[in-house]
Amino acid sequence: MKSHSSALLAEVRSFRQNHPDVRYVDLIALDIPGHFYGKRYPVEMLEKVAAGSPLKLPQNAVLLGVQGGLFKIGDYCFNDGDPDANRRLVPSTLKPVSWESQPLGQMLITSDGTEAPIEFEPREVLAKVLERLHHKGIHPVVAFELEFYLFDKKLADGLPQFARDPLSDDADDQPNLHIERLSRFSEVLDDMAQTAKDQGIDITVITAELGPGQFEINFGHLDDGLRAADWAALFSRSTRGVALKHGYRASFMAKPYLQYPGSGMHVHVSLYDGAGNNLLAAHQQQPLRHAVAGCLELLPHCMPIFSPNHNAFRRLGGTVNAATRASWGFEDRDACVRIPDSDPRNLRIEHRLASADANPYLVLAAILAGLEHGLETQREPFAPLNEDRNSGADFPLEMLEAVRAMRHQPVLRDKLGAEFVDVYCENKRQDHLAFQQEIHAREYRWFL
Structure with a gap:
């Protein structure tokens, strides 16, 4: 000490x-x-x-x-x-x-x-999961990817406006993946990346995403799960601050535009033993299948974590690469759990369901709990999307149903802590009810 x-x-x-x-x-x-x-x-x-x-x-x-x-x-x-x-x-x-x-x-x-x-503090929840895994000789390596939107600094009647292209001063209203968008917004993006590096965050790939003014930042892989989640949390804070300095708003809101893709938090996880061997790759990748099965079994009960607010549920379905059922697949971005193509040393899962505004400590804790559960129960997953495009399991698509599914799930209560589950579910239920305590203009249009 x-x-x-x-x-x-x-x-x-x-x-x-x-x-x-x-x-x-x-x-x-x-x-x-x-x-x-x-x-x-x-x-x-x-x-x-x-x-x-x-x-x-x-x-x-x-x-x-x-x-x-x-x-x-x-x-x-x-x-x-x-x-x-x-x-x-x-x-x-x-x-x-x-x-x-x-x-x-x-x-x-x-x-x-x-x-x-504090049993319900998000970082403590993740710390306990990681400590339990380490005692079992399981050492996760983790990398986050975060999508976000840039908006004009000024709102229009409370609504976001497209970011202005700094070269033409036109609205960046064309959704695309063009590399030129990185150049046009290079001043603010470079500052975001450098600021993150100044915070000790390992920034790797920057991508112009599908939505107008939407970008994705990838972080390096870490063998310290707490630090990986720290990076995601700190990046969100610094990115919002840097955007304001440059005359923009940066938002990790899950679904700011109904007609354009939402923003997700993708988490890559591999599991190693004390000697550095990839546990998922052993025995012809059978542990990978078990881990996937456990992840998918718990996924419908973790929706308040992966979609932590009313808006986040809007992101699910209806747009590219956004699942509506618990699913998995090899090199398939429509799946909640994607298995990227890699050599045995780097074999991993990519969990793609969480929204960008989810709590990174809790998202990682829930994913690891699912992987751990799968390795313990050693069940086979249902068919991957590569074999059956209709394969998958339903999960809740609204908050109150999701809270009910989470609150009494025995595996989650054991692995994340019963006190945390009770507190978290009630927090989400109350937040949802508070959100409903405002009459929107559409209600008057429909029912007045």
Whole structure:
């Protein structure tokens, strides 16, 4: 513990030496809906925390709804006195923030690894899954891919407008995959990539996607699942900030346009033993089939995680590469679980169902729980889409049905934690009901 504090203290002191103009550091963590919460600390106070002083924030900050409100969930929020809970600094995440008008730093904090972790904190949920897998000799290697849209900075009557092509000043309203779009938006995209690298994130491929103003960023593969999810969370924050600096809005909203493709979070996962052998490739890839079967069995019960809001369900079906049933296939982008072509060393699954605005810690935890379940039960999956285009299993397509399917699923309650499942499901149910508490203009058109 002492050496851990020494390393953190050295990190903070090095940061202060390299960035003497930074007076404040944002200490941030991801809540259940996938938003950052935290506190802005004077950098000299951060040194004290790194040296071992307590770092406490309200436990219930994790439970905030999409709009920041608190819901009554069991005894939390209104019957527990709103207690503080310990957090700790996440090493190697103290970085400068370049998109603000004033010099600033940021650093991740978490309750995992403290004496009393918050059972429903997303990072803690993933940490417990990874720890269990490591005890079994299973070591995941993970890479995220995130799609997002660029919009004009100004909204029109609350609605997004197409991003303006910086060369022609015309709206970028033509959906395509043309490489020229990367050149036309190179200034903001290059800044996003460089800013991410400054945060310690390994950015690899940048793609102009099918939607107007839509792009995809790929991250490098990591043998640290927590850090991989950290990268996805931090990239979302920095990308929104950089876009505003350049006169755009960046959004990871799942389905901003009904007529154009939605934005997804694709997660590549391979599993290795302690000697570095790919577990999925053993015995003529039989473990791969078992892992896929487990993933697909739990998928219909994980929909509140993969589609965490009303809008995210709009993304499913009706457009290219968006599944409407739990399915799998080799080199098939219509499948929820795709098996990319690769050599045995790099054999992996690509989970394609989650929306880009899903919580990356929870998405990865749910995927790993499914893979683990499959390896344990050793069942065969149903036919891949390559053999039967109608193959697959139904999953819920609206939130309340999805919550019912998740709440009492025994495998999920065991692998993700019963307390987390109860809290998460109630948070999503309450958020959905709160969303319905507004009468939209269409209702007046239809029923007045």
